[in-house]
Amino acid sequence: MGEPRPAGAGDPELVEVADGVYAYLQPDGGWCLNNAGVITGRSGAVVVDTAATVRRAERLRAAVDSLGAGPGRTVVNTHFHGDHTFGNSVFGPAATVIAHAGTRTEMAETGLGLTALWPDVHWGEVRLVLPDVTHHGGLTLHTDDRRIELLHFGPAHTRSDTVVWLPEERVLFTGDIVMPGCTPFVLMGTVEGSLATLERLRALGATTVVGGHGRVAGPEAFDETEAYLRWIQDVAAEGVREGLTPLEAGRRCGPQEFAGLLDPERLVGNLHRAWAELEGGELGRPLDPVAVFREMTEYNGGRLPACHA
Numbered sequence: 001m002g003e004p005r006p007a008g009a010g011d012p013e014l015v016e017v018a019d020g021v022y023a024y025l026q027p028d029g030g031w032c033l034n035n036a037g038v039i040t041g042r043s044g045a046v047v048v049d050t051a052a053t054v055r056r057a058e059r060l061r062a063a064v065d066s067l068g069a070g071p072g073r074t075v076v077n078t079h080f081h082g083d084h085t086f087g088n089s090v091f092g093p094a095a096t097v098i099a100h101a102g103t104r105t106e107m108a109e110t111g112l113g114l115t116a117l118w119p120d121v122h123w124g125e126v127r128l129v130l131p132d133v134t135h136h137g138g139l140t141l142h143t144d145d146r147r148i149e150l151l152h153f154g155p156a157h158t159r160s161d162t163v164v165w166l167p168e169e170r171v172l173f174t175g176d177i178v179m180p181g182c183t184p185f186v187l188m189g190t191v192e193g194s195l196a197t198l199e200r201l202r203a204l205g206a207t208t209v210v211g212g213h214g215r216v217a218g219p220e221a222f223d224e225t226e227a228y229l230r231w232i233q234d235v236a237a238e239g240v241r242e243g244l245t246p247l248e249a250g251r252r253c254g255p256q257e258f259a260g261l262l263d264p265e266r267l268v269g270n271l272h273r274a275w276a277e278l279e280g281g282e283l284g285r286p287l288d289p290v291a292v293f294r295e296m297t298e299y300n301g302g303r304l305p306a307c308h309a
């Protein structure tokens with residue numbers, strides 16, 4: 001099962017991926033240590049996702065402010081998960097928050113539930129700020145003469161993910177649909193939908209891929225994610241044939257060639273989703289995340305998945 005990772009995990013890093021376009025990386029990219037994006041212009045900055053805790057969101061805000069963009073602040077939430085949205089409030093009432101309509105609904109429904117999974121994290125005075133503007137599949141922002149396209153390709157990591165695509169710069173912010181170096185996580189989304197979405201993302205022709213966690217990558221990150229998800233489907237098909245539960249199948253096979261990816265216990269959550277898809281029904285239909293989280297802890301030898309937020 002390996003040694004627990006050291007706590008703390010290093011300082012955030014701002015990487016310029018195109019002129020005035022930045023990836024804000026929070027090492028090591030594990031649970032709740034998400035990436036953000038910052039797109040700067042004379043009128044202001046577009047911030048792609050915030051952070052999990054107040055302290056981390058304030059640090060992100062300071063990094064955004066250091067870039068010398070104009071005063072406007074637009075925050076795009078790629079999906080409802082708290083590590084990408086809890087920091088919205090730190091950007092204040094003058095910031096406009098944009099997300100897919102489904103993301104807004106899921107944020108309202110789940111509230112601050114994530115904080116209960118890791119009670120030892122110093123979340124700070126987290127306050128839910130829901131999006132002011134919602135889209136149903138596409139929206140274009142214009143910053144100076146830069147085009148920023150918000151796109152939705154169907155259910156994937158969640159049921160309502162938004163990716164942020166800069167067609168001129170060929171930079172793509174994927175949210176958690178892609179997480180280079182980390183184990184994919186589709187418990188609240190879909191394996192099949194993720195595979196279809198990866199096809200659509202590949203077709204955009206990005207040269208730089210900033211995932212929702214992990215290092216800055218290129219289009220090879222799509223292949224790595226796809227390989228993992230196809231393997232999950234194979235393991236699930238075999239497990240169902242043999243009458244195993246997702247936890248039993250996960251314990252028996254282990255992460256195999258994907259052992260190098262961060263947070264391998266997500267295997268159990270991913271298998272639950274693949275199992276649900278083999279039973280049929282609507283893609284991304286809700287499963288019980290708390291029960292599955294308990295099983296991921298069990299898979300982990302009784303240790304809570306490591307969260308260093």
Ligand SMILES: [Zn+2]
Binds near residue numbers: 079081157176212
């Ligand atoms: Zn997520």
